[in-house]
Amino acid sequence: MSTNRFAVIGTGTMGAQAAWQLARAGHNVTAFEQYAPGHPRGAAGGGNRLFRNIELEDAHYAPIVARAGELWANLETESGWRLRELGGALVAGPADAEETRNALAAAQDEPEAEILDVHEARLRFPSHAFDAEDAIVFDRLGGVIRPELTVKAAAGLAVRAGCELRTNTEVVEVEDLGDRVRVVSRVRGTGRAAEGAAGTAGAAAAETRTEYFDRVIVAGGPWTQHLVPQLADTLHSHQLMSAWFTGRTxxxxAGIHPIIRSNPTYLYALPTFDHMGMKLGLGFEHHPQVERPEAGPRQVIPEVMEAFQAKIRRYFPGLDPEPYRVDFYYESYTPSRHEWLGAAPGAQNVIVAAGFSGHGFKMSPAIGEIAAALAVGEQPAVDISFLARAQEAGA
Structure with a gap:
């Protein structure tokens, strides 16, 4: 086993999974988290996320999604938590749209997927409305993920396997020196600053601390470009608004299923786990860019709320179009909408996992495994060469 020291910066959606994979393989891992795993300030908030096996964006993701499904089962078994409810999910959109065609092609290769026409979909899913030109896929193994609990579960397993987890610790600088990586961090406030495999509290650290690691994984979500400035033109932080609605009855x-619609009628809608409400999210045109999540505005813009309500009236006519909750989250995007998953430019010892553009949570266990493999110098179990091609094309 390697004696190298590894650091994981950010224990959110991807970082917690990477730390778990490195630690369970017996590596020496230190994970830095500026808040605590499962915090609500980044992307992994809102109580639920969509799990689906049907890809809209790019067929190259299919092996990653398949591997993620295997690792989700491992994560649930090892942690003891039920992290997903797999009661089926819908994928719909105009039949002639590229993303819908991608979904239909994926469904042909998925034995647990059904392709439905509009008439059949309306009969089976009466709480949903469909457009006359829609094609619909029902993914029987799709469903809903508990995002905050997933992050906490993965981080907890990492700690159990020997990872040193430093919560409330902000990394302020990452520098690849060629033979090692310098990491500068500082503790936020006072109190519990570190927790190791035995669960002991660490002593309060000095204001800043400089350490050296052999390899570092930066998975800071919407903060990543500030730690890896050479990606400042590639990674951009955006604010996403979610709104929650309930039924008129x-x-x-009871009849609402998770659903994602393809462009140009894009939306995603997820029932809460108690089926008392539904969370709705809209497309990229409603995700304003922000410099940093801490500075993002949190007021509801009337025009944006009108767009939410128009989707409710069109596709969920049995719901009350007045939301009972609105909240904001932050994600990292790239121009290509494909993530950066590999070494940072000019820094081969710094592996970056960021820019998932709102579609990465279902793949997160597999992404963590890929990032861990890259950090230890191994070939990932699935092909990710298409990501580099996508970045070059989108640059």
Whole structure:
């Protein structure tokens, strides 16, 4: 086993998974988290995320999604937590749209997927409305993920396997020196600053601390470009607004399934786990860019709320179009909408996992495994060469 020291910066959606994979393989891992795993300030918030096996964006993701499904089962078994509810999910959109065609092609290769026409979909899913030109896929193994609990579960397994987890610790600088990586961090406030495999509290650190690691994984979500400035033109932070609605009757809510619609009618809608409400999210045109999540505005813009309500009236006529909750989250995007997953430019010892552009959570266990493999110098179990091609094309 390697004696190298590894650092993981950010224990959110991807970082917690990478730390778990490195630690369970017996590596010496230190994970830095500026808040605590499962915090609500980044992307992994809102109580639920969509799990689906049907890809809209790029067929090259299919092996990653398949591997993620295997690792989700491992994560649930090892942690003891039920992290997903797999009661089926819908994928819909105009039949002639590229993303819908991608979904239909993926469904042909997925034995647990059904392709439905509009008439059949309306009969089976009466709480949903469909456009006359829609094609619909029902993914029987799709469903809903508990995002905050997933992050906490992965981080907890990393600690159990020997990872040193430093919460409330902000990394302020990462520098690849060629033979090692310098990491400068500082503790936020006072109190519990570190927790190791035995669960002991660490002593309060000095204001800043400089350490050296052999390899570093930066998975800082919307903060990544500030730690890896050479990616400042590639990674951009955006604010996403989610709104929650409930049915006019309980029967309407009982019939709501998770759904994602393809462009140009894009939306995603997820029932809460108690089926008392539904979370709705809109497309990229409603995700304003922000410099840093801490500075993002959190007021509801009337025009944006009108766009939410128009989607409710069109596709969920049994729901009350007045939301009972609105909240904001932050994600990292790239121009190509494909993530950066590999070494930072000019820094071969710094592996970056960022820019998932809102579609990475279902793949997160596999992404963590890939990032861990790259950090230890191994070939990932699935092909990711298409990501580099996508970045070059989108640059």
């Amino acid at each position: 309980p029967q309407v809510m």
